[in-house]
Amino acid sequence: MNKQSVIVALLMSAIAAPVFADDYAAGKEKAATCAACHGPEGNKPITPDVPRLAGQYYEYLVHSLKAYRSGVRENAMMTPMAKPLTDKEIKDVAWYFSKQTGLIHKY
Amino acid sequence: MKLFRLTITCIPLAFAALSAAAWADGDAAAGRQKTWTCEGCHGIADYRTAYPEVYPVPKLGGQSAGYIIKALQDYKSGSRKNTTMGAIAAKLSEQDMADIAAYYAAGAGN
Numbered sequence: 001m002n003k004q005s006v007i008v009a010l011l012m013s014a015i016a017a018p019v020f021a022d023d024y025a026a027g028k029e030k031a032a033t034c035a036a037c038h039g040p041e042g043n044k045p046i047t048p049d050v051p052r053l054a055g056q057y058y059e060y061l062v063h064s065l066k067a068y069r070s071g072v073r074e075n076a077m078m079t080p081m082a083k084p085l086t087d088k089e090i091k092d093v094a095w096y097f098s099k100q101t102g103l104i105h106k107y
Numbered sequence: 108m109k110l111f112r113l114t115i116t117c118i119p120l121a122f123a124a125l126s127a128a129a130w131a132d133g134d135a136a137a138g139r140q141k142t143w144t145c146e147g148c149h150g151i152a153d154y155r156t157a158y159p160e161v162y163p164v165p166k167l168g169g170q171s172a173g174y175i176i177k178a179l180q181d182y183k184s185g186s187r188k189n190t191t192m193g194a195i196a197a198k199l200s201e202q203d204m205a206d207i208a209a210y211y212a213a214g215a216g217n
Contacts, residue, residue: 048173057153057163073187106168106211107142107150 027096030089034097037077041100054102061094131201133172133209141207144195156191167211175208 031042034053039045042053053061067073068082069090085093148154148164155163167175181187182196199207 045171045174048171049177051171051174052169055169056166059162060165063160063162103166103170104168104214105150105152105166106214107146 023092023095024099026089027092027094030093031096033081034093041102042097043100043102052102053097054100056098056103058094058098061097062090065090065094131205133176133205133207133212135206135209135213138206138208138210141199141203142210145207148191169214170211172205172208172212175211176204179204179207 034042037046037050038053042056045052064073065082065085068075068078069085071079082090145167149167153163155161178187178192179196179199182189182192183199185193196204
């Protein structure tokens with residue numbers, strides 16, 4: 001890596017960092033609705049049949065929401081919740097939940 | 108709006124009341140003996156699915172027991188579609204599902 005590419009990388013990360021922060025904030029705001037069932041930070045589902053979301057993989061959450069939105073996966077609660085979401089909103093919400101401490105990797 | 112929120116909250120509660128009776132009591136220790144197959148994918152951090160769609164398989168430690176049971180039942184019935192999970196869930200009894208769910212829901216520790 002030469003000096004020039006280091007500078008370019010630094011500049012790019014400087015630009016990208018605040019964008020992630022915005023995504024997190026936007027996701028957090030959007031996730032307020034989810035808390036009604038999934039609990040605060042997606043960490044305390046109100047009933048045992050509702051999944052915990054906190055700490056789940058970002059890409060898995062995106063995959064799930066898109067499946068609900070497209071109808072591939074059906075659920076009386078989640079289908080109407082996911083239908084109006086844009087790609088950006090799905091990513092923001094998924095990013096927010098993936099950054100919470102909750103689910104762990106267990107084998 | 109308040110009524111809407113109340114309704115939203117009540118729907119899953121009603122579902123839970125309906126489905127609770129369908130769940131067997133899970134035994135986490137017995138579940139541990141039934142998760143060897145699961146480990147092949149869920150036991151590897153960042154393990155990814157293959158074609159046609161690539162994403163990491165979900166973390167299960169600390170997941171709600173009822174949700175795990177419901178997911179396995181749906182994979183078995185075919186209402187939730189995933190080739191790998193469908194084939195695995197097809198061989199599980201209701202007791203197996205409850206035991207596996209109890210093990211993962213117990214959270215931390217292996």
